[in-house]
Amino acid sequence: MGNSIYADHAATTKLSTLSYVNMKEYLLEEYANISQPYSFSRKSKKAIRDARETIANCIGAEPDEIYFTSGGTESDNWVLSIFSKKGITTSCIEHHAILNPCKLLGSNGTPINYLKVDYNGKIIKEQLRKMDIAGGSLVSIMFANNEIGTIQDIKCLSQIIHSKNCYFHTDAVQAVGHVDINVKEFGIDYMSASAHKFNGPKGIGFLYVKKDCPLTPFILGGAQESGYRAGTENVASIIGMATALKENIDHMEERTLYLKSLEEIILHNLCEANIPFLRNGINQIPGNLSLSFPNFSGEMILHRLDLMGIYVSTGSACDSKNTQISHVLKAINLDKEFAIGTIRVSLGYDNTESDMIEIVKALKKIVL
Ligand code: PLP
Numbered sequence: 138m139g140n141s142i143y144a145d146h147a148a149t150t151k152l153s154t155l156s157y158v159n160m161k162e163y164l165l166e167e168y169a170n171i172s173q174p175y176s177f178s179r180k181s182k183k184a185i186r187d188a189r190e191t192i193a194n195c196i197g198a199e200p201d202e203i204y205f206t207s208g209g210t211e212s213d214n215w216v217l218s219i220f221s222k223k224g225i226t227t228s229c230i231e232h233h234a235i236l237n238p239c240k241l242l243g244s245n246g247t248p249i250n251y252l253k254v255d256y257n258g259k260i261i262k263e264q265l266r267k268m269d270i271a272g273g274s275l276v277s278i279m280f281a282n283n284e285i286g287t288i289q290d291i292k293c294l295s296q297i298i299h300s301k302n303c304y305f306h307t308d309a310v311q312a313v314g315h316v317d318i319n320v321k322e323f324g325i326d327y328m329s330a331s332a333h334k335f336n337g338p339k340g341i342g343f344l345y346v347k348k349d350c351p352l353t354p355f356i357l358g359g360a361q362e363s364g365y366r367a368g369t370e371n372v373a374s375i376i377g378m379a380t381a382l383k384e385n386i387d388h389m390e391e392r393t394l395y396l397k398s399l400e401e402i403i404l405h406n407l408c409e410a411n412i413p414f415l416r417n418g419i420n421q422i423p424g425n426l427s428l429s430f431p432n433f434s435g436e437m438i439l440h441r442l443d444l445m446g447i448y449v450s451t452g453s454a455c456d457s458k459n460t461q462i463s464h465v466l467k468a469i470n471l472d473k474e475f476a477i478g479t480i481r482v483s484l485g486y487d488n489t490e491s492d493m494i495e496i497v498k499a500l501k502k503i504v505l
Contacts (some may be wrong), residue, residue, distance in 0.1 A: 138216045139446070140446060140494060141446035141447065141477070142446060142447045142448065142449065142483070142488070142492045142495055143235055143448050143487070143488075144447060144448060144449050144483060144484055144488065144492070144496060145282055145448050145449055145450050145481075145483055146334075146424060146483040146484060146485035147286075147311060147334070147422075147425060147481060148450055149312035149333045149334065149339065150333060150334060150335065150336045150381050150485055150496060151336060151485070151487065152336060152337065152338055152377065152381070153337070153380065153381045153384055154379045154388070155335055155380050155384055156336065156338065156369065156376075156377035156378075156380040156384070157377070158379045159376050159377060159482075160338065160373040160374070160376055160377040160380075161373075163181060163184065163189075163372045163376055165375040166372045166454065167180050167181050167184070167372070168181075168372075169181050170369055171185060171369075171370055171372060172268040172359065172360070172361065172369070181372045184372065184375075184376050185370060185372060185375055185376075186200070187379070188375045188376050188378070188379035189205075189375075189379075190384050190474065191379040191382070192343060192379050192382055194312070194411075195308075195314075195383060195386050196318050196319065196320050196330075196345060197318070197319035197320050197321050197322065198321075198345050198347075198496065199348065201348070201363075202215070202320075202345055202346055202347060203341050203343050203344075203345060204343060204344045204345075204346060204362050204363075204365060204366055204462040205339065205359060205362060205366070205370065205371070206341075206342050206343060206344055206355075206366060207340055207342065207371075207374055208332070208333070208340060208341060208342035208494065209232070209234055209308065209310035209329050209330065209334075209342050210234040210331075211236050211276075211342065211355070212308075212329030212330065212331070212342050212343065212344040213232070213234040213238065213239050213308055213329050213345075213356040214355070214441065215227060215344055215366070216275070216277070216306045216327045216329065216344060216346075217235065217239065217242060217275070217277065217440050218238075218316070218353065218355060219275070219351050219352060219353050220247075220274060220275035220304070220351075221242050221245075221247050223271065223273050223275065223277075224247060224248035224249070224250075224271050224272070224274035224275070224276040225239055225242065225247060225248070225249050225250075225274060225275045225277060226249070226250040226251075226252065226268065226272075226275070226276045226277070226303070227239055227249070227250075227251060227252065227276070227277045227278065227441070228251065228253075228254060228260055228271050228277075228278050228279065229252065229253060229254065229310065229413075229463065229464065229468045230258055230279070230284075230465045230468045230469075231277070231278075231279050232283055232308060232310070232413045234308070234310075234329075235277055235279070235308055236464070239400055245433060248271070248274070249474055250268060250270065252264055252268070252278070253263055253468070254468050254469060255469070256469050256470055256471075257285075257287055257417075257418060257419035257469065258282050258285050258287035258291075258417075258418055258419070258465065258468070258469050258470045258483075259287060259290070260294060261288065262279060262293065262294070262297060263455035265294070265297050266297055270301050270303055271303075272295050272303065273302065273303070273304075273402075274303050274304070275303065275304050275305075275306055275327075276294075276298045276301075276303050276305055276306070277305075277306040277308065278294055278305075278306075278307060278489075279306070279307060279308040279310075279311070279409050280293075280308065280309035280311065280313075280316075280318070280328075280378045281309070281310070281311040281312040281315075281316070281421075281422045281425075282310035282311070282418065282454050283310070283311050284417075284452055284463060284465040284466070284481060285417040285418030285421070285425070285427040285466075285481075286311070286418045286421030286422040286425030286426075286483075287418040287419055287420060287421060287429060287467060288312065288316065288420045288421065288422060289307075291307060291323045291324075291325070291491050292322070292323050292324060295323060295324030295325060296324060299324060300456040304326045304327065304350055304351070304445040305325060305326045305327070306325075306326065306327035306328070306329070307325055307327070307328050307329070308328075308329045308331055309325075309328050309329060309330055310330060310334055310342075310382075311334060311422055311425075312422060313330040313331075313334070313335060313382070314330075314334065314335025314336070314382050314385035314386065314389075315329075315334075315335065315389070315393075315421065315422055315423060315424075315425070316383070316384070316389075316393075317389065319417075320345055320347070321344075325345070325347070326346075326347045326350045327344065327345060327346055327347070327350065328344070328345040329344055330342050330343050330344075330345070330415065331422065332374065332377065332378035332381060332382070335379035335381055335382055335385045336381040336384070337374075337377050337378040337380070337382065338373075338374045338377040338378065340371070340374060340450045341374035341375060341377070341378050342378070344356065345376070346469035352365060354366070355366075357367060363388065366504060377452055380420055386487075392423070392486045393423045395396045396423035396424035396484050396485075396486065396499070397411070397423055398490075399424065399458030399484050399488055399490065399492075399493050400423075400424065400426055400484065402490055402493035402494070402497075403426060403493050403496060403497060404416065404426075404468065404495070405484065406494065406497040407497055407500070410497065410501050410505065411505075412426050412430070412500065412501065412504055412505060413430070413431055414429060414430050414431075415428070415429040415431075415471075415475055416428055416429075417429060417466070417469065417479065419472065424483055424484035424488075425481070425483050425484075426481070426482040426484070427452065427479060427480075427481050428479065428480055428481075428482060429452075429471065429475035429476065429478050429479040430475075430479075430500075430504050431472075431474045431475050431478055432474050432478060433477075433478035433503070433504055434460070434477055434478060435451035435452055435478050435480045436451050436460075436492075437477045437503075438451070438480050438500070438503055438504070441499075442480075442496075442499055442500075442503070445499045445502075447495070447496055447499055448481050449481060449482045449483075450480065450481040451479065451481065452465070452466050452476065452480065452481060460477050462476040462477065463476075463479075466479060482490070482496065
C-alpha cells in the first residue's frame with residue numbers, strides 16, 4: 138500500500154495478523170481432510186469445533202446453529218432458496234446478493250414483496266405492519282446498509298415479522314464484528330455473515346439458522362455441515378474467520394469510539410473548509426461515511442482521489458451515456474445532484490487521524 142490511504146473497509150478489510158498466524162499452521166502442517174477418520178485429522182477437527190463454538194458465542198447462538206459457507210452471497214442465496222415456495226418479502230435497499238436471487242425466484246413464480254425505506258434508509262414500519270404477508274414466508278431485511286451504513290431497528294422489525302408468523306432473515310454482512318449482535322435477543326431466525334468484512338479471510342462466511350427453523354440443503358454432495366452444505370471444509374479460513382470475529386468483538390468498544398472520532402475529524406474539517414456536502418443515512422455502522430457533494434460526479438471524485446493514493450467507493454457510476462444512481466440512493470429519494478456526487482468513505486482501525494486530514498485536503502482540491 139505504500140503511502141496510500143485505504144478507506145474502503147465496507148468493500149473489504151485487511152486480514153488480521155492474528156488470523157494469519159492462526160491460519161498458517163492449518164495451511165502448511167495440519168492440512169488433513171477432516172472427514173477422514175485417522176488421527177492426522179484430529180487437530181483440524183477440534184479446531185473446527187472450537188471455531189464454530191467461538192463464532193456461536195460471539196453472536197449469542199449455539200454451535201449447531203452455525204453453518205459455514207463461502208461468504209455473504211452464498212448465505213443469502215441459501216436462505217432465500219429455503220423459501221422459494223412460501224414467498225419472500227425484502228427491502229428495496231438490499232445488497233444484490235438478495236435482490237438478484239429474489240428477481241430470479243420471482244420470475245420463476247415465488248411471491249416476492251418489496252418494502253420501502255424513508256430518506257434515511259430506515260424500513261417504514263407502518264408499511265411492514267400493514268403488508269399482507271403469508272404466514273410461514275420469509276422476511277429478509279439487512280442489518281446495516283452497505284452504502285449509507287444505516288442500521289435498522291432489528292428488534293422491533295423481528296417483533297412485527299413474528300407477529301405475522303413469518304421468519305426473519307437479516308443480511309448482517311456489514312454489521313457482524315462491528316456492532317453488538319445477539320441473535321436470541323434480537324429475535325433473528327437466520328443471519329448471513331462474511332469474514333472479509335471483519336478482518337477475516339475472503340471466501341468464507343456463515344449462515345446462522347435458529348434451531349427448528351426450516352432448513353433445506355443448499356449444496357449437495359458429502360456429509361459436511363450436517364449434510365446441508367457439502368464440500369471439504371476450508372479449515373484454515375474457518376479458523377481465520379473465528380479468530381478475526383472474536384478479536385473484533387473483544388475490541389469493539391474501543392474500536393467503535395476510535396472510528397467515530399475519525400468520522401468526526403472528516404466531518405469537522407469538511408465544515409471548516411466550507412465544502413458543501415450532505416452525509417447520508419442515520420445510526421450508521423462505525424466508520425461509514427456516505428458523503429454527497431452536490432453538482433460533482435462521485436465517479437470523478439473517486440478517480441481523482443485514486444490518483445492521489447486514496448481509495449474510496451462511489452454511490453453512482455457513469456457510463457458513456459448515463460449516470461447510474463445506485464438503487465439505495467434512489468430508494469432514499471436523494472436529489473439527483475447529490476446522488477451523482479456521492480462517495481462512500483469507510484474507515485478501519487488501521488486508519489489514522491492524519492489519514493483523515495489527508496482525505497479532506499484531497500477533497501478540498503477536488504471540490505473547491
Ligand atoms: N451483503 C452485503 C450487505 C454486503 O455488503 C456484501 C458484500 O459487499 C455481501 C452481502 C456479499 O458478501 P460476500 O462478498 O461475502 O459474498
